Amino acid sequence: MGQTRNSFFDIVAMDALASGGSPLHRLDPRAKLVTSFIFIVAVVSFDPRELPGLLPFCIYPAFLIRWGRLPAGYLLGRVAAVAPLAALVGIFNPFFDRDILFWVGPAGITGGWVSFLSILLRFFLTALAALILLASTGFNAVCDALIGCGVPRPFVMQLLFFHRYAFVLTEEALRMARARSLRARDAAMPDIRTFASMAGHLLLRAWDRAERIYLAMRSRGFDGHLPLTRTVKNGAPEAFFILFWSLLFIWLRFKA
Numbered sequence: 310m311g312q313t314r315n316s317f318f319d320i321v322a323m324d325a326l327a328s329g330g331s332p333l334h335r336l337d338p339r340a341k342l343v344t345s346f347i348f349i350v351a352v353v354s355f356d357p358r359e360l361p362g363l364l365p366f367c368i369y370p371a372f373l374i375r376w377g378r379l380p381a382g383y384l385l386g387r388v389a390a391v392a393p394l395a396a397l398v399g400i401f402n403p404f405f406d407r408d409i410l411f412w413v414g415p416a417g418i419t420g421g422w423v424s425f426l427s428i429l430l431r432f433f434l435t436a437l438a439a440l441i442l443l444a445s446t447g448f449n450a451v452c453d454a455l456i457g458c459g460v461p462r463p464f465v466m467q468l469l470f471f472h473r474y475a476f477v478l479t480e481e482a483l484r485m486a487r488a489r490s491l492r493a494r495d496a497a498m499p500d501i502r503t504f505a506s507m508a509g510h511l512l513l514r515a516w517d518r519a520e521r522i523y524l525a526m527r528s529r530g531f532d533g534h535l536p537l538t539r540t541v542k543n544g545a546p547e548a549f550f551i552l553f554w555s556l557l558f559i560w561l562r563f564k565a
Contacts, residue, residue, distance in 0.1 A: 322383070323440075323443050323444055323448075324447060324448070326379060326380070326444040326445070327443065327444060327445065327446055327447030327448075327450070328447070329377065329378060329379075329445070331376065331377045331378045331445070332376060332377075332546075333373060333376050333377030333445045334377060334445050334446075336445075336546060336547055336550060337454075337543050337544075337547045338446045338450040338451060338453060338454035338457075339454040339457050339458060339543070339547070340543070340546075340547035340548075340550050340551050341442055341445065341446055341454075341550075342442065342446075342451060342454040342455065342458065343458065343551055344550060344551050344554050344555065345438050345439065345441075345442045347554070347555050347558055348366070348369055348434075348435075348438050348554070348558055349435045349438060349439075351366070351558040351559070351561070351562045352366055352431050352434050352435055353431060353435065354562065355427070355431070355562070357424045357427060357428075358420050358423050358424050358427065359427060360423055360426055360427050360430065362561070362562075362564075363427065363430050363431060363434065364430075365561050366434055366558070366561060367434065368557075369434075369438065369554065369557075369558075370434065370437045370438055370441055373441045373445070374441065377441070377444070377445045379441065379444050379445065384437060384440050384441065384444065385437070387440055388433060388436045388437050388440065391436065392429070392432065392433070395428055395429055395432035395433075396429060398428055399424060399425040399428035399429070400425065402420075402421040402422070402424045402425045402428075403419060403421035403422050403425055404421065405421060407419050407420075407421060408420045448469070448472045449469065452465045452466075452468055452469045455468075474515070474519050474522075477515050477518050477519050477522065478511070478515045481511055481514045481515045481518065482511055485507055485510070485511055485514075489507070
């Protein structure tokens with residue numbers, strides 16, 4: 310139950326961060342989306358064994374966190390929470406790639422270890438950039454920016470509803486976990502049969518409530534577009550933001 314509650318408040322916290330008033334928050338979401346996309350493409354395009362060339366790209370998330378007055382500890386903690394997935398992807402590299410690239414004293418550093426560290430660093434940079442985009446923009450504004458950049462609206466609406474119904478699913482899970490904890494004699498994990506039954510009922514309850522929410526939205530005039538709380542526009546700050554960072558990313562990529 311504690312893990313479910315924590316994940317729920319993480320979702321709420323990200324939406325709360327997006328309501329800030331920093332200059333980064335006031336930028337047009339499309340400018341931040343395009344710049345983040347160019348940043349991610351530049352980072353992932355490096356050779357698997359490249360490590361020093363990735364380090365200068367840390368300037369971008371560090372600057373945005375400072376400029377947007379975002380909580381660095383919270384964002385880094387969110388990235389660290391899912392870092393084991395990236396570690397699992399490259400954990401076997403040192404066993405298969407044993408070519409020694411350089412020596413540190415008597416120890417030889419193989420290409421497998423370099424590629425493993427490169428995977429971790431690229432994951433750190435791309436995940437942190439995505440979190441900063443959400444924390445400074447909000448998921449609704451990001452979806453609106455995707456539509457503005459030409460992404461098909463049905464695809465964007467699927468993302469939007471998935472995000473909104475995550476609240477519904479999590480809230481229903483919290484209710485069921487709380488009810489079980491009040492009725493159970495101990496706090497031990499349920500057996501597989503009980504867990505499967507709870508999961509099935511959770512999906513049915515979440516589906517029913519999501520259907521009621523959707524009907525309520527339709528009755529209030531929902532037409533597939535969610536209004537934003539900020540007025541967005543393309544201007545000189547957005548053009549400078551995209552141009553400056555894009556040129557910097559290209560230069561850092563090809564000078565490495």
